[in-house]
Amino acid sequence: MDLYFVKRPLVKRYGDELAGSTAVALLDRQVIPDGTPIVLGADMRPVEPMSSWFRHLAYLGRVPETMRSYAYVVLRLAEYLASRQTDLLAAGEVDLLAYRRQRLDAQAMPIDPVTWDREASTVNGLFAWLTEAGHRPSGPLRMPKAYGSGMSHGMQVRHLALDQYLFFRDVGLGGQGPDGEVDVVFRGGFPHRNRAGAELALMTGMRKREWSTVLEPELVRRPEGPGEFGLQACAKGGRRRKVYVPAAPLDLVDTYRLLERAEIVERAAARLARRHRELFVVDDIDGLGRLSGVLEGRRRTFAMARMPAELRRITVSECAGGLEAMAVFLGQGGLMLGPSSWDRIRRLAWERMSAFAERGPAPVLPRRPWRFHDLRHTFALRLLKHLTQMLIEAELRRADPRPLVTLAEHISMNPLLVVQRALGHASPRTTYEYLAYLEDPMTYVDQAFRAWSDSDGASYSDIAVWLLEGERNAQEG
Incomplete structure (x- = not known):
């Protein structure tokens, strides 16, 4: 068995004109x-x-990255079952x-x-669909939840x-030495782009799929900065x-635009022009955040906020030498840098x-490599801590002893709800988990037991720190 992914531009590029058009028309008819x-x-x-299940997921609106995983x-799983002389249906x-x-x-x-547990959730979803669609009389597990790790x-x-x-x-992304000097042996590509991407992730709290797909018209300064x-x-x-x-991130993006992006655009303009039939060529941007242009031979208009990553990746505009991608972060080919490329950059860093x-x-x-998503966690914690401190200080300055009791005041002033909205969490329950990381428990342990000691001079602080370190190591292990 071999795994492939639907991609209309490749069908058109490598198939003859009649066969390619027929295949694309079939995909369009089936809304795949x-x-x-x-x-x-x-x-x-x-x-x-399997293929029908993937089409079912596509109809549910699952994004390509999710369907790929x-x-x-x-x-x-199917290959493992085949090694046991069985399959998904048996x-x-x-x-x-x-x-x-x-x-x-x-x-x-x-x-x-x-x-x-993430894999088990996928497998449970597959067998639930197989049963609902009539491919199996029942699921293979009597207790589907038991298929997880149990932890x-x-x-x-x-x-x-x-x-x-x-x-x-x-140092990792930007090619500097620990002393801040340029490392002459650094051979990484586009350090200004990589640093700007990290800064944007840290200062906005966006997920990698969000900040890496930003378009040039979206990332502009307002008059005040x-x-x-x-x-x-x-x-x-x-x-x-x-x-x-x-x-701050806009400053780094401006540096990247000046020193690296312009060169990428110039080198790739003619190559992109030869591929214009595969691209969304924009010729108008209105004041409402909508892009208009030609896509697959048709005049189309899209609101930028509602453009999926796949469409953003092929969105270009006319420039002096040919075409220019409208994405902020570009790869050597002149189009938007993809998730696997960012992962490779992170591993090299x-x-x-x-x-x-x-x-x-x-x-x-840490023992495990940092991820770009760790910058989102850092944003959440720093913002939550800062907002909490601001709220405490504001309460201390208030002359009115009346507590904040109205719903509007609660929503507008509650740090947890503010951070929830900033991160785009569906539920405050997810944001609530950050509260456990706001303060270092070691500080409170030391303050609580500083004056206590037993006969041999060991303090309760030392004991508590040792116990907490053991607990932390057990959790990480």
Whole structure:
């Protein structure tokens, strides 16, 4: 079995004109969006019922990145079941429990329970659909929830201190040495772009899918300095929100535009012009945030906030030498840098930071590489702490002893709800988990037991710190 993904531009580019047009027309008739996974067998025909499930997911509006991750989970399961001489339609409870043991314990590099629970959720969703669609008389598990790891875990929050962030941004991504000087042996590409991306992630709290797909018309300054734009299609769950962009990331983006982006655009303009039939060529931007242009031979108009990442990736405009991508962050080919490219940049940055940490002074590095999503956690914690402090100070300055009791006051002044809206969380319950990370518990332990000591001079503070460190190591392990 081989896994493929629907992509109309490739069908048009590599198929002859008649066959390509026919295939695209069939995809349009079946309303199958680009990015939909398709599993093909040795006869190059779709393998069922997997391919039908992926089409079902596409009809539900799942984004391509989500469907891609689901596809690899299901393909891996199908291959394992084949090794046991069974398949998705005949697999029983023992087969799935054996697969769980394989992933968590038996394979060369077992996965952690958090990763497994995400896979188990996908598998449960698949078998629920197989049963509902009539492909199976019943599910293979008597208790679907038991298919998970059985462990209770909240959101994994990892955040960076200031020195850690600057080390990540400037040394790992930006090619500097720990002393701030330019490292002459640095061979990474486009350090100004990478630093600007990290700064935008940190100062806005956007997810990688959100900040990496920003378009040039969205990331502009208002007269007073900062920027602001609406987010929807690229947000998780399509939830609408406003994003505030401070001046600091805009300054780094301006530097990147001047020193790197202009060169990328110039080199790629003629190449993109030859591909104009595959691209959304914009020729008008109105004052309401809408782009108008030609896509697949038709005149189209889209509101920027409602443009999905796949459309943003092929959105271009006319420039002096040909075409220019409208995305802010570009790759060498002249179009928007994709998620896998950002992941590669992050891994190389981690290798570089780890090498420096072995040779000399460096901030404390965690055992696992930092992710761009850790910058979102850092934003949430810093903002929540700052808003809480502001609220306390405002209460102390108020002459009116009346407490804040109205609903409007509660919503507008509650730090938790403010941060929830800024992050685009569907529920304050998710944001609530950040509260556990607002303060360092070691500080309170030391203050509480500083004056206490036993006969041999060991303080309760030392004991408490040791116990807490053991608890923390157990959780991380």
